[in-house]
Amino acid sequence: xxxxxxxxxxQVLKTGQSMTLQCAQDMNHEYMSWxxxxxxxxxxxxxxxxxxxxxxxxxxxxxxNVSRSTTEDFPLRLLSAAPSQTSVYFCASSSKxxxxxxxxxxxxxx
Amino acid sequence: xxxxxxSPQFLSIQEGENLTVYCNSSSVFSSLQWYRQEPGEGxxxxxxxxxxxxxxxxxxxTFQFGDARKDSSxxxxxxxxxxxxxxxxxxxxxGNKLVFGAGTILRVKS
Numbered sequence: 001x002x003x004x005x006x007x008x009x010x011q012v013l014k015t016g017q018s019m020t021l022q023c024a025q026d027m028n029h030e031y032m033s034w035x036x037x038x039x040x041x042x043x044x045x046x047x048x049x050x051x052x053x054x055x056x057x058x059x060x061x062x063x064x065n066v067s068r069s070t071t072e073d074f075p076l077r078l079l080s081a082a083p084s085q086t087s088v089y090f091c092a093s094s095s096k097x098x099x100x101x102x103x104x105x106x107x108x109x110x
Numbered sequence: 111x112x113x114x115x116x117s118p119q120f121l122s123i124q125e126g127e128n129l130t131v132y133c134n135s136s137s138v139f140s141s142l143q144w145y146r147q148e149p150g151e152g153x154x155x156x157x158x159x160x161x162x163x164x165x166x167x168x169x170x171x172t173f174q175f176g177d178a179r180k181d182s183s184x185x186x187x188x189x190x191x192x193x194x195x196x197x198x199x200x201x202x203x204x205g206n207k208l209v210f211g212a213g214t215i216l217r218v219k220s
Contacts, residue, residue, distance in 0.1 A: 004152075031206040040119075042112065042198065042212040043153070050206070058207070090152050094206055098143055101152030 006102035023091030032074040036087040114211035133199035147196040
């Protein structure tokens with residue numbers, strides 16, 4: 001019963017590098033989303049998807065891309081990392097009962 | 111400005127004490143959710159309240175949704191060290207999109 005799996009757990013990037021944060025869910029949920037969590041600011045929505053092939057922007061989408069080729073997977077791509085993207089990133093999938101979050105990726109951009 | 115304002119931001123109490131955490135908004139929500147997050151993990155859903163005036167109990171935790179559906183509270187009776195964590199309230203915007211408050215950090219000392 002894995003739920004939502006995120007990889008990697010930790011990552012350090014240099015400014016300008018690109019990377020992909022992986023997210024997979026095994027609950028057959030249509031809705032998936034990416035949040036970033038910063039101290040004192042709660043969770044802010046980056047991008048979300050209502051189903052395979054459909055994505056849309058959230059509150060803070062700049063510098064990030066997403067795609068949803070399957071129901072299970074929803075990767076988040078950082079195109080050119082900046083120090084302002086240092087944060088903890090959470091992927092979530094949801095049903096009418098509520099959200100299930102992954103355990104997060106702590107990203108540091110130096 | 112957060113759409114959902116949580117107070118207090120930080121609470122440090124002794125084991126056995128009671129406490130209340132508040133979540134307020136100027137907007138009406140169809141429902142509100144409460145999550146608890148432990149260090150290094152993603153938020154975990156505690157409860158969803160959907161009816162104005164609703165009270166839900168989860169062991170020593172009591173959740174209330176305001177009559178006007180603009181606010182909610184979480185009351186913990188006889189707090190224990192295991193209650194330590196970050197408590198987040200969240201409400202839906204436009205379907206499944208969830209907006210979060212900044213959270214209340216609770217520390218229960220033994």
